[in-house]
Every structure is written in C-alpha cells, then in structure tokens.
Amino acid sequence: MSPHDGPHDHGAHDHPHPNQPDLEDAPLAYYPAMADAVAELLIEKGVFTADDLRSTIDYMASRTPALGARLAARAWADPAFRARLLADSKAAAAELDIDTGPAPVLVMENTDAVHNVVVCTLCSCYPVFLLGKSPDWYKSRNYRSRVIRSPRAVLAEFGTVIDPAREVRVHDSTADMRYMILPRQPEGTEGWPEDKLAALITRDALIGVCEVTAG
Amino acid sequence: MSAAAHATSAPFAPGDRVRVRTAFPPGHVRTPHYCRGHEGVVERLCGHFPNPEELAYGRVPTAPCALYRVRFPQRALWPDYAGPAADSVEIELFDHWLEAVE
Incomplete structure (x- = not known):
C-alpha cells in the first residue's frame, strides 16, 4: 500500500490521486466501433430513431427472472396452466400479460425422472424476454464446452447433485428455439399462494443449474 | 419445389432415427461439430425457419427449412x-443436415 492509499488528511497537499478508469480510457475495439457506426447510420437514414433505440434497450433491461418465475409458479399451482405452458408458452404467458419475445420459447419440465439444463454451445442464445440478461458464466466458453459433455460434474460445481437414477438432459439451444426450465415444486409448498411460490424460483433454477428449495 | 411447398414439407417424424451429415462446409453453420456423423432420434418438429447459412450472408428471403429437435444418448x-x-x-438441427437411418 502506498502512503496515499489509506485514509489521510486532504488539507494541504497537491499530488495527484489515481482515478478509477472511465469507460473511454480503454481503446475502442473493432466491434463496439462497428456497432456504434451502424447504429448512427440507421438513425441518420431514418430506419429508427434514437428514442426507439433507447426505449428498446430500456425495455430489454426491464426483463428479469421474476417473469419466468411467475410462469413457473402458476404452472405449479394450476395443472391445466402447466399443460398449456408446456404446449404453447407464448399463448400461456399471454394469459398473464407476459411477452415471451420474437423467438419461440420451449418450456422443459423437470420431473422425478428427468433433470433438464440449458446451454448454447455455439454462442449464447438465452430467453431474455423471460429471464432478462444472461449471467456471464452462461456465455463463458468454460460452461458452454463443459456442460454439454460433463453435465453432472458442472452441475455439482453449482452445488447441484442429481440422483443417478434421474436422466440428465442437456438442451443445446443451437437455432431458433429458446428454453426455460420448469423446476420441480419443493415438497411442503403445495397450496402456497403463487407470489410466495414465485419468490422461491430463481434465474439459476429456470436455466436448470439448480433445483428449487423451500426455505 | 415451390417455396410454399418447401415451407410445409417435413420428411422426418418424431421417433425417426436420423444421422447428422459428416460435412464441413465453410461459412456460418449452426450444426455443432460434436454431433456430426452421430445417430439420434427426432424428438419433435419445431417448425420452419430461414436457413441461417443463407441468412447470415444477407440472402433474404430464404426458403424456410424444417427445424427438428434430435435426441442423442x-x-x-x-x-x-x-x-x-x-x-x-x-x-x-435443420432438415438438410439429417439423413434417414434404415
């Protein structure tokens, strides 16, 4: 630690302090420069407005795993809704005024026989409309290359040990579908109100790297 | 085949055994290497979607292709x-990557 890193009096000295770097202090890389240039051109040509771009980013940032959790909680509470969610998630989500987005979302149900987990080995496809922004580990080469061929070991690193009697099924989101997992409902939560159930259901459970526990 | 006929054709049905082509074409291909040459079973038809291998290079509109989910042990x-x-x-996996297994 340098003499000036710790707390000290700012009275009468005139040396510089190190600043936390600003975003612009790193060199502008090729693809961010390209993205900025394309966005500026599209706005300049009137394809969309700056406000369209801002409000779209704002809308995407408003999506959170709470939306997926509401769907899963309703599915636990209402078997008929669960059947509709598994058959056609877009229509079922519309019943709760939830937008599943432009890509079809397939909901995969965890059962006593099967545990499902999602990956996109080719890039980072993710059900953003239902879960919000994906976690960094989901996009990492480590997760993408390992969960596809050693899913039980990777799940164990997340603290999730799947009984060998259950099948582990990995869904590789390679093309036009997106995936959300419907976790198993924990024992002892039957009859709970939906908002209390939804509060148990996290992002990781909806990706399939953990199960839901009550408490 | 007309585009309309192509849009609805689906040569495989759930339960059919299929093999992923062993091919290494250049360009934007959404068939992971690890499944090429392997046999699996069609789980479902997802619908018909633009071929990403054409779409990636701005060749639009492309004829929609049948997209399946295939299960592999x-x-x-x-x-x-x-x-x-x-x-x-x-x-x-898209239709044009799959071969029927007798």
Whole structure:
C-alpha cells in the first residue's frame, strides 16, 4: 500500500490521486466501433430513431427472472396452466400479460425422472424476454464446452447433485428455439399462494443449474 | 419445389432415427461439430425457419427449412461419458443436415 492509499488528511497537499478508469480510457475495439457506426447510420437514414433505440434497450433491461418465475409458479399451482405452458408458452404467458419475445420459447419440465439444463454451445442464445440478461458464466466458453459433455460434474460445481437414477438432459439451444426450465415444486409448498411460490424460483433454477428449495 | 411447398414439407417424424451429415462446409453453420456423423432420434418438429447459412450472408428471403429437435444418448456423442446410460442431449438441427437411418 502506498502512503496515499489509506485514509489521510486532504488539507494541504497537491499530488495527484489515481482515478478509477472511465469507460473511454480503454481503446475502442473493432466491434463496439462497428456497432456504434451502424447504429448512427440507421438513425441518420431514418430506419429508427434514437428514442426507439433507447426505449428498446430500456425495455430489454426491464426483463428479469421474476417473469419466468411467475410462469413457473402458476404452472405449479394450476395443472391445466402447466399443460398449456408446456404446449404453447407464448399463448400461456399471454394469459398473464407476459411477452415471451420474437423467438419461440420451449418450456422443459423437470420431473422425478428427468433433470433438464440449458446451454448454447455455439454462442449464447438465452430467453431474455423471460429471464432478462444472461449471467456471464452462461456465455463463458468454460460452461458452454463443459456442460454439454460433463453435465453432472458442472452441475455439482453449482452445488447441484442429481440422483443417478434421474436422466440428465442437456438442451443445446443451437437455432431458433429458446428454453426455460420448469423446476420441480419443493415438497411442503403445495397450496402456497403463487407470489410466495414465485419468490422461491430463481434465474439459476429456470436455466436448470439448480433445483428449487423451500426455505 | 415451390417455396410454399418447401415451407410445409417435413420428411422426418418424431421417433425417426436420423444421422447428422459428416460435412464441413465453410461459412456460418449452426450444426455443432460434436454431433456430426452421430445417430439420434427426432424428438419433435419445431417448425420452419430461414436457413441461417443463407441468412447470415444477407440472402433474404430464404426458403424456410424444417427445424427438428434430435435426441442423442450422451454415450453416443462422447465414448468416455462416465454418467448413466439414460443421460442425453437434445439439439436443434435443420432438415438438410439429417439423413434417414434404415
């Protein structure tokens, strides 16, 4: 630690302090420069407005795993809704005024026989409309290359040990579908109100790297 | 074949055995290397979607292609897979990457 890193009096000295770097202090890389240039051109040509771009980013940032959790909680509470969610998630989500987005979302149900987990080995496809922004580990080469061929070991690193009697099924989101997992409902939560159930259901459970526990 | 006929044709049905083509074309291809040459079973038809291999290069509109989900046993994909025999992988694959297995 340098003499000036710790707390000290700012009275009468005139040396510089190190600043936390600003975003612009790193060199502008090729693809961010390209993205900025394309966005500026599209706005300049009137394809969309700056406000369209801002409000779209704002809308995407408003999506959170709470939306997926509401769907899963309703599915636990209402078997008929669960059947509709598994058959056609877009229509079922519309019943709760939830937008599943432009890509079809397939909901995969965890059962006593099967545990499902999602990956996109080719890039980072993710059900953003239902879960919000994906976690960094989901996009990492480590997760993408390992969960596809050693899913039980990777799940164990997340603290999730799947009984060998259950099948582990990995869904590789390679093309036009997106995936959300419907976790198993924990024992002892039957009859709970939906908002209390939804509060148990996290992002990781909806990706399939953990199960839901009550408490 | 007309585009309309192509849009609805689906040569495979759930339960059919298929093999992923062993091919290495250049360009934007959404068929993972690890499943090429392997046999699986069609789980479902997802619908018809633009071919990403054309779409990636701005060749639009492309004729929609049948997209399937195909299930593979883990042990078929990875000979050293140490987990239970029932463990599986399901992958979205386009029609033109699949061959019928007799």
